[in-house]
Amino acid sequence: MAVTLRDVAARVGVSPRTVSNVVNDFRHVSPATRVRVQAAIDELDYRPNLLARSLRQGRTAVIALLVPELDVPYFSELAHEMVLHARTLGLTVLVDETTGARAREVELLDVLTRTGQVDGVILSAIGLSGRALAGLRPTVPVVLLGERTGGSSVDQVGFDNVGAARQLVAHLLERGRRRIAVIGAGTSSAYATSNLRLQGCRDALQAAGVPYLPELTMRTERWHRSDGYRIMAELLTGDRPPEAVVAFNDVLALGALRLLHERGVAVPHDIAVTGFDDIEDSRFSVPTLTTVGPDRAEIARQSLDALVDRIAGHAGPARAVRVPFRLRVRESSQL
Amino acid sequence: MAVTLRDVAARVGVSPRTVSNVVNDFRHVSPATRVRVQAAIDELDYRPNLLARSLRQGRTAVIALLVPELDVPYFSELAHEMVLHARTLGLTVLVDETTGARAREVELLDVLTRTGQVDGVILSAIGLSGRALAGLRPTVPVVLLGERTGGSSVDQVGFDNVGAARQLVAHLLERGRRRIAVIGAGTSSAYATSNLRLQGCRDALQAAGVPYLPELTMRTERWHRSDGYRIMAELLTGDRPPEAVVAFNDVLALGALRLLHERGVAVPHDIAVTGFDDIEDSRFSVPTLTTVGPDRAEIARQSLDALVDRIAGHAGPARAVRVPFRLRVRESSQL
DNA sequence: CTGTTAGCGCCTTCAC
DNA sequence: GTGAAGGCGCTAACAG
Numbered sequence: 001m002a003v004t005l006r007d008v009a010a011r012v013g014v015s016p017r018t019v020s021n022v023v024n025d026f027r028h029v030s031p032a033t034r035v036r037v038q039a040a041i042d043e044l045d046y047r048p049n050l051l052a053r054s055l056r057q058g059r060t061a062v063i064a065l066l067v068p069e070l071d072v073p074y075f076s077e078l079a080h081e082m083v084l085h086a087r088t089l090g091l092t093v094l095v096d097e098t099t100g101a102r103a104r105e106v107e108l109l110d111v112l113t114r115t116g117q118v119d120g121v122i123l124s125a126i127g128l129s130g131r132a133l134a135g136l137r138p139t140v141p142v143v144l145l146g147e148r149t150g151g152s153s154v155d156q157v158g159f160d161n162v163g164a165a166r167q168l169v170a171h172l173l174e175r176g177r178r179r180i181a182v183i184g185a186g187t188s189s190a191y192a193t194s195n196l197r198l199q200g201c202r203d204a205l206q207a208a209g210v211p212y213l214p215e216l217t218m219r220t221e222r223w224h225r226s227d228g229y230r231i232m233a234e235l236l237t238g239d240r241p242p243e244a245v246v247a248f249n250d251v252l253a254l255g256a257l258r259l260l261h262e263r264g265v266a267v268p269h270d271i272a273v274t275g276f277d278d279i280e281d282s283r284f285s286v287p288t289l290t291t292v293g294p295d296r297a298e299i300a301r302q303s304l305d306a307l308v309d310r311i312a313g314h315a316g317p318a319r320a321v322r323v324p325f326r327l328r329v330r331e332s333s334q335l
Numbered sequence: 336m337a338v339t340l341r342d343v344a345a346r347v348g349v350s351p352r353t354v355s356n357v358v359n360d361f362r363h364v365s366p367a368t369r370v371r372v373q374a375a376i377d378e379l380d381y382r383p384n385l386l387a388r389s390l391r392q393g394r395t396a397v398i399a400l401l402v403p404e405l406d407v408p409y410f411s412e413l414a415h416e417m418v419l420h421a422r423t424l425g426l427t428v429l430v431d432e433t434t435g436a437r438a439r440e441v442e443l444l445d446v447l448t449r450t451g452q453v454d455g456v457i458l459s460a461i462g463l464s465g466r467a468l469a470g471l472r473p474t475v476p477v478v479l480l481g482e483r484t485g486g487s488s489v490d491q492v493g494f495d496n497v498g499a500a501r502q503l504v505a506h507l508l509e510r511g512r513r514r515i516a517v518i519g520a521g522t523s524s525a526y527a528t529s530n531l532r533l534q535g536c537r538d539a540l541q542a543a544g545v546p547y548l549p550e551l552t553m554r555t556e557r558w559h560r561s562d563g564y565r566i567m568a569e570l571l572t573g574d575r576p577p578e579a580v581v582a583f584n585d586v587l588a589l590g591a592l593r594l595l596h597e598r599g600v601a602v603p604h605d606i607a608v609t610g611f612d613d614i615e616d617s618r619f620s621v622p623t624l625t626t627v628g629p630d631r632a633e634i635a636r637q638s639l640d641a642l643v644d645r646i647a648g649h650a651g652p653a654r655a656v657r658v659p660f661r662l663r664v665r666e667s668s669q670l
Numbered sequence: 671c672t673g674t675t676a677g678c679g680c681c682t683t684c685a686c
Numbered sequence: 687g688t689g690a691a692g693g694c695g696c697t698a699a700c701a702g
Contacts, residue, residue: 002449002474004695015673020697028671050450051390052695053680060386062429062452070418071615076411083405083432090450094397095430097418114337115385116679117397117427139337225619258619280406284560284593286621339679350689355681363687387679390694451695 002320003046011040023048026332054116062092064118065309066108068100070128071250072224073279075124078145081300089308094118097191102127106136111224112237113138120307130154130318141310143303147196147322152211154318156311157303159294159325161193166207167327168246168274168292173208175333177244177272181216183231183256184223184248191221197248216242223248228255236263242271244333250275250282250291257285257332272333278326287331338381346375348551358383364618365441391450397427398642399453401443403435403461407559408614409584410459413480417457424643429453437462448473455642461526465489465653476645478638482531482657489653494629494639494660496528500535501542502662503581503609503627508543510668512579512607515540516551518566518591519558519583526556532583551577558583563590569598571598577606579668584628585610585617592667607668613661622652622666633658 005023011015014033021029022037029037040046054060065082069073079095086093092115092127098104105128112118113136121138130152133142147158172180182201186194199216215238218231224329228247232255235242247253253275260267267273267287275282278293302321340358340492344351349368356364357372364372375381389395400417402410414430421428429452433440440463447453448471456473457482465487468477482493507515517536521529533552540547550573553566563582567590570577582588588610595602602608602622613628637656 002695005697006695015570016696017698018672021672024697030671033671047446047449049390049695050452051386051395052451052678053697055384055386055390055680055694056696056698058678064681069415070405071408071412071415073406073408073411076414077406079411080404080406081428081430083430092429092431094427094501095414095418096427097415114382116337116387117385225615229619254616254619258621258623261621280560281589281616284564284589286593286596288593320548337679340681341679342685352682352690353688356688359681365687368687384679388681390678390696391680391682393694471695 003044003180048324057310064094064121067124074277085300100126113140155306157321161196164292165197166204168202172244180243185219229253229259232256232259244272250277290333292327294325338379399429399456402459409612420635435461448475490641492656496531497535499627500532501539504539507579514578516577520554560590562588567591567594579607585612624663625668626661629660
């Protein structure tokens, strides 16, 4: 069996209480005792049982991060930032995947928040809205990632999807592109991010007096490279191909770039391509990808800070934090 | 406060024991009692406290996965497979990052294995060898990812790095390339993977009677896109550029591809480029990347199965599992 | 400054 | 088939 607090106490001839005080670096321990206890700890190679401590204290110093898919670069880069920042706060991160399915989001949230395993949850939700979340009555704080869509009862951290899309399309219009296709429109109203980005696109078109072309708005639920590849092929089957493509994430855009390369379509000469997220890949692709994305480190910082705040007992109304985003103009959109 | 087992018991008028039996689906509960208890559970919305259960049972159903960096595609794709397979086994995965630093690997391993938090650890080690690990005397099972380098005391799951590198270089030699550069050689003997891959390269050269060129063997500790980019630039400064480049992972290779594109060097016409890992990106890059990699799903399956086996108490000598690998010949190496 | 006591919520050995 | 009691390892009250 593992060495326990009692073993150490017995060895030194003090009470468990005193050993606990030393381990937790509390006051009211005489220097001499402290040294003797520490010696016994080292000698016996004692490690406190974190499970017991958590049960006793009612907190675990573990937080859960729920993302749709860990192998999608945006989420893995986000998880990386979370793990880094969590460490500075003394927190461990438990990562799990929801696949974006609403049922799975609800189930994980329910289990995690109500079984004592974690002190809080950061959820990158797809299916679940802030409003729906309220009905679940989680027993630990939850921070939602993604833009506020109204009526949320929990803190949210996101960026201005509408504004970002608007800026992106404005950039394309400035470069003289008018027939603009979209890859990644949602198939149902549940996909908030998708809808917001689409809204931004339409806003920019309208502001410029350029017609919105529904026939060039392509739907897809999965946002992987292969989806961008497949949908780009569809877009080329029409009589008049688009002059620019706005993909709703970078890997969709990279899939599209690949297909255009295979078809001998020059980017950006014949068609400009843009994405969302600003993943590392988009700085190294051929051509490099114009994209717009939030500061991920800032998302990690803001969401963890908000969560820690709530864990510490901060009450008050739900807040919505918007982190800044930046448009990165690269080769795929400028001649 | 949260609803406890006692609350449910009190509500129904039975002992906690009986409620526990229902929750854990044990025998020896009369159907009538079971129904009544279940009704109370639903009504009170009871969820067992997993912390208390773990403390009592001595097992948590959580395993830790330690990877160097979660934002490196190979590791995020691996983590994805782990999470998927772990779920089928009823396990939750706690992911943490080591940055590949030996001290951090040791520290995390020590804390995780000895504080009751997890039932086992899967470690994708860079700095730590199987031998060194034995000295740490972990109190929960550990499975090491990466090829066995001799004298390990724990189970390992990996693939034949030497054979894979040999096959890759043989492929390049077949295509008539002789001046072969390497990106990713290690700077110290600690980097087992790097050394094994280098060995495979040299084996293939020797078998073909082609001289090994140390001046084209480039060292780097970090294996990111920017490193491949930077080192490829260095390789072009020599009087005679290489005819092929073997990068020790795909992102290094993708960085090299990008630089070659910028310099107007045709791939594979002027220089062939290959990687390791077979990440999704390499199927969509321009050009697509020739690479060799293991079956990641199989790595996840084998390592989790081995870990579960040990957690269940299986003794016996350490085993080394080798999963199959496949050479994927793509555009970057064939004219 | 340190010891004693109690209990976090659960499961499990013993009784009945 | 069910109840009572004990303890996993730790820390928080309360003494002294």
